[in-house]
Amino acid sequence: MPPLRPSQHRSGDDLADRRADYAEAYARAGDPAAAADLMAQAVERAPGWLLGRVRWAELLAEAGDTQAAGEAFRRALDDDGADPYGARLKLARLGAAPVPDAAPPSFVAGLFDQYADGFEDALVRRLGYRVPDELMAMLAASAPGARFAAALDLGCGTGLMGERLRPACGRLDGIDLSAGMLEKARRKRLYDTLMEGDILAAPPLETGAYDLVTAADVLIYLGDLRPVFAHVARLQAPGGWLAVSAERADQAETFVLRPSLRYAHAPAYLHAMLGEAGYAVVAETGGTLRRDRGEAVAGTLIVARRA
Numbered sequence: 001m002p003p004l005r006p007s008q009h010r011s012g013d014d015l016a017d018r019r020a021d022y023a024e025a026y027a028r029a030g031d032p033a034a035a036a037d038l039m040a041q042a043v044e045r046a047p048g049w050l051l052g053r054v055r056w057a058e059l060l061a062e063a064g065d066t067q068a069a070g071e072a073f074r075r076a077l078d079d080d081g082a083d084p085y086g087a088r089l090k091l092a093r094l095g096a097a098p099v100p101d102a103a104p105p106s107f108v109a110g111l112f113d114q115y116a117d118g119f120e121d122a123l124v125r126r127l128g129y130r131v132p133d134e135l136m137a138m139l140a141a142s143a144p145g146a147r148f149a150a151a152l153d154l155g156c157g158t159g160l161m162g163e164r165l166r167p168a169c170g171r172l173d174g175i176d177l178s179a180g181m182l183e184k185a186r187r188k189r190l191y192d193t194l195m196e197g198d199i200l201a202a203p204p205l206e207t208g209a210y211d212l213v214t215a216a217d218v219l220i221y222l223g224d225l226r227p228v229f230a231h232v233a234r235l236q237a238p239g240g241w242l243a244v245s246a247e248r249a250d251q252a253e254t255f256v257l258r259p260s261l262r263y264a265h266a267p268a269y270l271h272a273m274l275g276e277a278g279y280a281v282v283a284e285t286g287g288t289l290r291r292d293r294g295e296a297v298a299g300t301l302i303v304a305r306r307a
Contacts, residue, residue: 116180155218
């Protein structure tokens with residue numbers, strides 16, 4: 001869940017908070033029906049507690065009452081269209097709404113603000129994340145000895161990709177939705193500029209185009225890739241390089257929304273969207289992106305060049 005102000009961590013009603021704590025205890029013990037009943041009592045006492053209401057909907061879904069869960073998610077969306085807790089994605093996973101084209105920006109920003117402090121330790125040491133190293137190896141093999149005049153790191157996070165990019169480029173810019181992640185990246189002094197915002201808001205350089213754009217573990221929060229690839233193409237001149245990673249969907253023609261609330265893309269769809277934006281695939285590989293709940297997450301890594 002996204003980070004909350006102290007007043008949002010709890011409902012503000014002592015009895016509601018205690019019932020929410022009991023609900024979580026029942027959920028951990030494997031009794032979602034009892035947990036949902038207790039959380040219902042909590043939100044009845046604190047009807048303005050949006051996080052509590054979304055959590056109640058999740059527990060209803062876990063208990064098998066998908067109709068009530070869907071209604072609760074919809075009411076949460078009606079009250080806050082920015083959707084900071086991903087209710088729209090959760091509705092789609094219930095089969096109660098179409099799969100959105102992308103995760104809500106406020107949901108993604110909040111998610112990473114929450115995990116900024118322990119992000120690198122969890123991702124690299126515990127989950128075996130090596131995408132930045134692998135993308136840089138693919139770039140080095142595709143463009144031996146190349147030094148890039150200007151690179152843009154989309155969804156730069158704490159700067160894991162930036163650490164690999166910095167020695168290979170003259171100028172390095174980064175953009176990310178999460179203020180918490182950007183603060184971690186800023187302390188590394190890797191980037192010439194850091195921007196907070198949606199990657200579709202990344203502006204072109206005033207003095208020229210980016211000859212390299214990277215998106216490591218970014219496409220997993222986007223379903224429809226047409227807008228982002230078209231935007232990247234506007235940031236680059238012909239000959240510009242693009243390096244991306246995506247979770248792999250083997251049984252879909254386009255993309256799917258996984259239980260993790262991340263998107264996975266069919267390799268053929270990646271090729272189609274890149275081609276539509278004017279890119280030719282130069283190198284491609286598959287493999288494990290990271291581990292999630294003990295399972296390997298299969299992915300696709302691609303280096304492409306704008307025709």
